[in-house]
Amino acid sequence: MGVFDSILYGFQVTFQPTNILFCAIGVLVGTLVGVLPGIGPAGAMALLLPATFRFPATSTLIMLAGIYYGVQYGGSTTSILVNIPGEASSVITCIDGHQMARQGRAGPALGIAAWGSFIAGTIANIGLMFVSIPLAKAALSFGPPEYFALMCTGLIIVTYLAQGSILKAVMMALVGIILGSIGLDVITGLPRFTFGINELTDGVGIIPLVMGLFGISEILVNLEESLQREIFKARIKNLWPSLKDWAEAKWAIVRGSIIGFLLGILPGGGAVISTFVAYAVEKKVAKEPQRFGKGAIEGVAGPESANNAAAGGSLIPLLSLGIPPNPIMAIFFSALIIHGVQPGPLLIKQNPDLFWGLIASLYLGNALLLILNLPLIGMWVKVLEIPYRILFPLILLFCLIGAFSMNNVIFDLYVMIFFGAAGWVMRKFGYEAAPLILAYVLGPMLEQALRQSLLISQGSFLIFVSRPISGIALGFAFLLLLSNFFPYFKKRRKEYEGFKE
Amino acid sequence: MKQKGWKAGKIILGCGLLLMLLPIISFAQPYPTKPINLIVTFPPGGTLDTSTRILAIKAEKILGQPVIVSNVGGGAGSVALGQVAKKRPDGYDITSCASTGLIRIPQLRAVPYSHEDFVPIMHFTSVQSGLVVKSDSPYKTLKDLVEYARKNPGKVNYATSGAGSPMHMAMEYIADKEGIQWTHVPYAGGAPGLTAVLGGHVTAMSDSTEWLPHVKEGSLRLLVTHGERRMKSFPNVPTLRDLGFDFINETVFMIATPKGTPPAIVKKLEEAFHKAMEDPEFVRTIQNLEFDVAYRNSEDTKKYLEDAYNRFAVMIKKLNITKEPEKK
Amino acid sequence: MRALDQTSSLFWLLVSLSVFVESIRLGVGTPQNPGMGFLTLGASGILGILSLILFLQASLKKEKIKAEPLFAGKLWRRVLFVLVLLILYSRMMPVLGYLISTFLLMTGLFWILERKRIVWVFLSSIMTTLITYFVFSKWLNCQFPDGLFGL
Incomplete structure (x- = not known):
């Protein structure tokens, strides 16, 4: 059976009325969950799971997948409108997305995010169909040394995100690494920096x-100003991305999709890394990099495409290897098992209806999401017209509910309030939060990869350079690091020459 | 305006007082008279959560009151257990946990409770785990691997999903008994470890049943399992006991309640949950997860935990498992 | 910015020093076999050096324009009030339950900017509390604490 016969067969499966219905329910719940910070995708899926026992595995999976990428779609909404990322993979969207909203361009920002997600979803889906098996095999060659090299590259790229002082951005990244090390150390299984607080053994929660x-500190900063003037004083100009917007964003979408898809395959932080790699790439290739941080549309299009493509990419390890690369895929995994389907290399052969049905449903779901989301943009933009005195208590409440309902632990609320206050002070002193959060995500992975590599090599550092992938990646990271200093040397040289004259 | 607010306050206060009196009024009725809160000690979606939710749906029909399942995640179950330990022991706040949180975690690090703060109601599942290698490796049996490690000290390394886990202890137990050395490479969870062994980055993996599809499909080889009995899907694979190692992975999923719960209530819960376990949907789910449906009543579970606790204490000392230093 | 950078760099220096000390206590291990404190030792060490650089940079920079005051003239009392409210809310939610504590919180928050329309404040607090309760607790199955009164 060729791929095209297979996908036709898949569409036959998907276009059964029940499956269309399940797909629609999935994307609807996903969008809702993505927009409301009150509940994460993992929670929503797990709660719906017992209700699906009666239905066939294919329908269940189609619905769960709908929730998953629906959340990615909806997640950008709060980032853009009110500067609250629902999860780590939409942190980057806040930087330029929220600036666009402040300039009255929330509509184009949301629009390009929706279209970018749609295009990225489609590209990822095509990749999933044709190259999933070789790519999955390639992902297996990523052992601890390769991860270490990847994380090093990632951490260096973090410094590209600095809007202001690079020195301060690097300092924030270091603070992020320290914050990330709070909790249980994976290698010894013992707690560190927990101050004896049991709730901290799993570390500082990413959501709080x-x-x-982002969210709380933003509100505090706004409250501090006299609210006589409204926050979003700029008139909303247009609802849709203009032709000029499209011209600026089209390649960002394509690049973001490819980056997201490839990095999404890697277990662990693939989705998060892909968003800021996409952002850094856009900033590097842009003619006027200084526009970034002030509402550049590529800064929304790239990362938003990347995180949706990563959602597609992360299905690959699950479907072709039976390895769930993240907690959400772990729920997919148990859903399959409960239905008596064994995820793994044999899945495509043994359950073709499930595999191809799921893939066909991704096309359907993406189209449904676009149809559902484009009209919603008009409504979201109206949210910004609500006076801030009414809006801010609601945002605060949503943040509280969101932080609480991840683990149902009050302690997470204190964590969120603490970092809200900290973020407020940090802004006053000119420190940025984005490098901190990214390093917080990457730090623990870097440390584990380093220590696992050295355990495997019995303490020999050759392991990092003798393996081709890690060697090349580390070399690349080194060059990146050097390139950070080039502008500095150039400046010095100019000064020197100026002095000579 | 202010008076209005005051009035509302009075009404709320009155209602509150009335509600507080309710339990006293309805004291004469037999337990349970109101919904029972069941806290799962892991986040939603895992194996413990899934099996507990099915069990709860069945149990609430038998008990005649809703069983409200909620999740409190964190610290391998210790955050939730710390909360439940402080609840009133009236049978309305119970927990579904892995025995890990009661017997292992308190011995490895400081937690705000001890295993004696809980009365087990019953245990319903025993967890399976085992040791796998890549199928294109030359090791056909555990003995092959042990012999290779003996000849090449330090060459064999194995992944697990956590230091101090039974899967880690099983490997160190073998090493101790055979007088060999192999290197432990801990990973954050089963999936990364599985990737490592499939990619050939580590020699072997000792973990719970994440490896199952790959063993069935033939890319990994199962050398030994850690359970009390052989696994139904792999009747030819020996357990550690079969090979003469006195070690079993004693992790069970169980329902427990805070210490001091009246024995009559414990009895009632025990009966209800035992009956719920017979439901075919529950049995099928556990089998799909490749675990064993295993039951012990309150009394036996208590003894079982006590023994496991002591055996674990001996084992930590013997195998030099690192634990959190005592606070001065 | 000069004074600000000086203050903040000293703060980070303090943080890095304490993390540094704790990392040593946790055990640094060797480069061949890094211990629990290895990465944090490195991170805090570099953080310390960078904060020193920042301090020197800020001190050497000649600044003629007087820096904008941090708090004076701004409504920082409002921020403090919100923070206290949030902490009280987290403290009281397990005791009072979601409904009562959320109502109180929302009343406080709406009141900040709408002091004159008390009735409006009460009504909208009740509305938001009830709507979020139904959406999150009943519909999305969030598990809020019940509190003393079982509400």
Whole structure:
């Protein structure tokens, strides 16, 4: 059976009325969950799971997948409108997305995010169909040394995100690494930096951290100003991305999709890394990099495409290897098992209806999401017209509910309030939160990869350079690091020459 | 305006007082008279959560009151257990946990409770785990691997999903008994470890049943399992006991309640949950997860935990498992 | 910015020093076999050096324009009030339950900017509390604490 016969067969499966219905329910719930910070995708899927026992495995999976990428679609909405990323993979969207909203360009920002997600979803889907098996095999060659090299590259790229002082951005990244090391050390299984607090053994939660540093601190800063003038004083100009917007964003979408898809395959932080790699790439290739941070549309299009493509990419390890690369895929995994389907290399052969049905449903779901989301943009933009005195208590409440309902632990609320206050002070002193959060995500992975590599090599550092992938990646990272200093040397040289004259 | 607010306050206060009195009024009725809160000690979606939710749906029909399942995640179950330990022991706040949180975690690091703060109601599942290698490796049996490690000290390394886990202890137990050395490479969870062994980055993996599809499909070889009995899907694979190692992975999923719960209530819960376990949907789910449906009543589970606790204490000392230093 | 950078760099220096000390206590290990404190030792060490650089940079820079005051003239009392409210809310939610504590919180928050329309404040607080309760607790199955009164 060729790929095209297979996908036709898949569409036959998907276009059964029940499956269309399940797909629609999935994307609807996903969008809702993505927009409301109150509940994460993992929680929503797990709660719906017992209700699906009666239905066939294919329908269940189609619905769960719908929730998953629906959340990625909806996640950008709060980032753009109110500067609250629902999860780590939409932190980057805040930087330029929220600036666009402040300039009255929330419509184009949301529009390009939706279209970018749609295009990225489609590209990822095509990749999933044709190259999933070789790519999955390639992902297996990523052992601890390769991860170490990848994380090093990632951490160096973090410094590209600095809007202001690079020195301060690097300092924030270091603070992020320290924050990330709070909790259980994976290698010894012992707690560190927990101050004896049992709730901290799993570390500082990413949701309360992100919501505190971005959402809460944003509100505090706004409250401090006299609210006689409204926050979003700029008139909303247009609802859709203009032709000029499209011209600026089209290649960002394509690049973001490819980056997201490839990095999404890697277990662990693939989706998060892909968003800021995409952002850094856009900033590097842009003619006027200084526009970034002030509402550049590529800064929304690239990362938003990347995280949606990563959602597609992360299905690959699950479907072709039976390895769930993230907690959400772990729920997919148990859903399959409960239905008596064994995820793994044999899945495509043994359950073709499930595999191809799921893939066909991704096309359907992406189209449904676009149809559902484009009209919603008009409504979201109206949210900004609500006076801030009414809006801010609601945002605060949503943040509180969101931070609480991840683990149902009150302690997470304190964490969020603490980082809200910290973020407020940090802004006053000119420190940025984005490098901190990214390093917080990458730090623990870097450390584990380093220590695992050295355990495997019995303490020999050759392991990092003798393996081709890690060697090349580390070399690349080194060059990146050097390139950070080029402008500095150039400047010095100019000064020197100026002095000579 | 202010008066209005005051009035509302009075009404709320009155209602509150009335509600507080309710339990006293309805004291004469037999337990349970109101919904029972069941806290799962892991986040939603995992194996413990899934099996507990099915069990709860069945149990609430038998008990005649809703069983409200909620999740409190964190610290391998210790965050939730710390909360439940402080609840009133009236049978309305119970927990579904892995025995890990009661017997292992308190011995490895400081937690705000001990295993004696809980009365087990019953245990319903025993967890399976085992040791796998890549199928294109030359090791056909555990003995092959042990012999290779003996000849090449330090060459064999194995992944697990955590230091101090039974899967880690099983490997160190073998090493101790055979007088060999192999290197432990801990990973954050089963999936990364699985990737490592499939990619050939580590020699072997000792973990719970994440490896199952790959063993069935033939890319990994199962050398030994850690359970009390052989696995139904792999009747030819020996257990550690079969090979003469006195070690089993004793992790069970169980329902427990805070210490001091009246014995009559414990009895009632025990009966209800035992009956719920017979439901075919529950049995099928556990089998799909490749675990064993295993039951012990309150009394036996208590003894079982006590023994496991002591055996673990001996094992930590013997195998030099690192634990958190005592606070001065 | 000069004074600000000086203050903040000293703060980070303090943080890095304490993390540094704790990392040593946790055990650094060797480069061949890094221990629990290895990465944090490195991170805090570099953080310390960078904060020193920042301090020197800020001190050497000649600044003629007087820096904008941090708090004076701004409504920082409002921020403090919100923070206290949030902490109280987290403290009281397990005791009072979601409904009562959320109502109180929302009343406080709406009141900040709408001091004159008390009735409006009460009504909208009740509305938001009830709507979020139904959406999150009943519909999305979030598990809020019940509190003393079982509400």
